Amino acid sequence: MNKITTYFFNTQHQPKEIGWFRNALYLFLLYKVFLYLVQFNALFSDNRLVYHSVKQVNIIIDSSFFLNNHYSISLAIIFISAVAILSLIGLFKKSNYITNALLWFAVINLSNFLYPVNTGGDYLLNQLLLFNCFLLPMASNYLTINDLKTVLHNTSLLALKIQICLAYFIAAYYKITDSSWIEGIAVYQTFQVPEFSNSLFQSIPYSVCMALTYFTTIYQLSFPFLVWFRPFKIYLFSFGILQHLFIGFGMGLVSFGLVMIICYILFLKYDYLPLISQIEQNNNI
Amino acid sequence: MNQAFKRIFLLGLGLIIGIHFLLISVYCLPISYKDNKLKVISYAYVYPLFHQNWCLFVPAPSAKNSIFVRYQTKTGYAAWQDILSNEIENHKKNRILGRESIYLLLSNSLIYEFVALSGVSSRAYIEMPKNKDFEVLHYEISQYLKSNFDVQKGMPCEYLLVSSNTQSTDAYYFKSLIVN
Numbered sequence: 456m457n458k459i460t461t462y463f464f465n466t467q468h469q470p471k472e473i474g475w476f477r478n479a480l481y482l483f484l485l486y487k488v489f490l491y492l493v494q495f496n497a498l499f500s501d502n503r504l505v506y507h508s509v510k511q512v513n514i515i516i517d518s519s520f521f522l523n524n525h526y527s528i529s530l531a532i533i534f535i536s537a538v539a540i541l542s543l544i545g546l547f548k549k550s551n552y553i554t555n556a557l558l559w560f561a562v563i564n565l566s567n568f569l570y571p572v573n574t575g576g577d578y579l580l581n582q583l584l585l586f587n588c589f590l591l592p593m594a595s596n597y598l599t600i601n602d603l604k605t606v607l608h609n610t611s612l613l614a615l616k617i618q619i620c621l622a623y624f625i626a627a628y629y630k631i632t633d634s635s636w637i638e639g640i641a642v643y644q645t646f647q648v649p650e651f652s653n654s655l656f657q658s659i660p661y662s663v664c665m666a667l668t669y670f671t672t673i674y675q676l677s678f679p680f681l682v683w684f685r686p687f688k689i690y691l692f693s694f695g696i697l698q699h700l701f702i703g704f705g706m707g708l709v710s711f712g713l714v715m716i717i718c719y720i721l722f723l724k725y726d727y728l729p730l731i732s733q734i735e736q737n738n739n740i
Numbered sequence: 741m742n743q744a745f746k747r748i749f750l751l752g753l754g755l756i757i758g759i760h761f762l763l764i765s766v767y768c769l770p771i772s773y774k775d776n777k778l779k780v781i782s783y784a785y786v787y788p789l790f791h792q793n794w795c796l797f798v799p800a801p802s803a804k805n806s807i808f809v810r811y812q813t814k815t816g817y818a819a820w821q822d823i824l825s826n827e828i829e830n831h832k833k834n835r836i837l838g839r840e841s842i843y844l845l846l847s848n849s850l851i852y853e854f855v856a857l858s859g860v861s862s863r864a865y866i867e868m869p870k871n872k873d874f875e876v877l878h879y880e881i882s883q884y885l886k887s888n889f890d891v892q893k894g895m896p897c898e899y900l901l902v903s904s905n906t907q908s909t910d911a912y913y914f915k916s917l918i919v920n
Contacts, residue, residue: 578792641800
């Protein structure tokens with residue numbers, strides 16, 4: 456128990472990786488803001504395509520539907536601007552608990568307003584932003600408060616990793632209980648649908664598609680267990696990045712693909728990158 | 741901070757995180773439980789703040805879906821247009837600046853409508869169906885026609901929703917509709 460307490464209370468783990476993760480997250484949010492502006496007419500204007508109905512349950516749930524329940528073009532602009540400004544604040548390393556909580560609130564409101572266009576990437580993004588609130592807090596003058604901030608940081612980091620592993624595990628569970636994935640035809644079948652395919656994908660031989668089907672299932676099933684062990688990481692991340700780039704730019708689910716790749720940053724261990732450590736030592740950084 | 745307090749605090753946090761992910765697992769996994777209470781609690785806790793869905797490509801898509809629409813003009817009905825395929829092609833031309841959300845919007849709403857129609861064979865509807873999924877789809881298509889084809893509110897229009905795979909084709913023809 457002492458070791459665990461020391462692990463969680465003594466130091467804020469992986470500050471460099473979290474810094475990279477946060478930068479990637481804020482840049483991704485700025486990209487989302489850009490897309491919202493490009494598609495503003497279709498998504499937020501009076502002529503928007505998105506169907507919207509007021510939802511009233513209780514005060515906590517209603518807060519995440521604030522934009523939905525009090526919709527106006529001005530309010531939509533305020534929420535989009537808030538995401539842009541708060542992301543920039545984060546990018547310039549000026550964020551704190553409040554700005555990050557506000558960012559989560561703004562993004563979840565936009566996400567709930569655009570519910571029909573959400574993908575797994577949007578759901579995951581909401582969870583990443585929730586735990587992001589507690590990462591790398593500003594230091595306080597009080598030792599006790601600093602201790603609490605440290606433990607919140609380390610717990611949130613662990614929670615983020617569990618969330619990503621859980622997503623992979625549940626996705627794998629669905630696949631191993633589905634006949635098209637068990638029979639190895641899922642990828643081939645998907646490539647025959649023009650929505651997710653093109654002439655190049657359609658020409659991929661059946662045997663290759665079958666191998667991809669099983670490989671994807673095995674990958675998703677093993678990720679939550681193997682990602683904690685250093686020797687497997689390079690293989691997991693190489694396949695994962697290729698797969699998510701393919702899903703993003705080949706199959707068209709760009710936001711989903713990018714969010715999944717951003718998640719991998721959390722599993723990197725800066726100390727494990729000998730080349731970077733060597734360069735730093737040589738330069739006395 | 742003394743060691744005992746640290747331990748209690750850590751245990752408390754661990755408990756919160758443990759319950760959080762337990763409820764998310766119950767909410768997301770397609771497992772039936774003897775006691776339905778846990779499922780009810782998980783729904784109350786998870787939706788909407790922690791909502792997530794990980795049945796990615798399960799079941800694997802197998803059908804090409806299309807939304808054919810036509811609308812009344814001064815000289816009669818305009819030609820049928822497959823607006824979903826048009827949007828998919830637009831998105832393929834440029835993935836980064838593309839129209840991912842618009843194609844997802846139409847595609848998802850169409851899938852919900854097909855789920856609502858499951859078990860119904862191909863047919864023509866003279867009156868507008870009363871289900872919510874069709875209401876949503878009709879709203880989206882109406883807005884699409886107004887913003888992309890300058891169709892006025894109140895103009896007659898018709899839809900042909902088609903789902904086809906290598907084994908079968910289902911088509912649902914909706915006549916006598918009015919642009920919202």
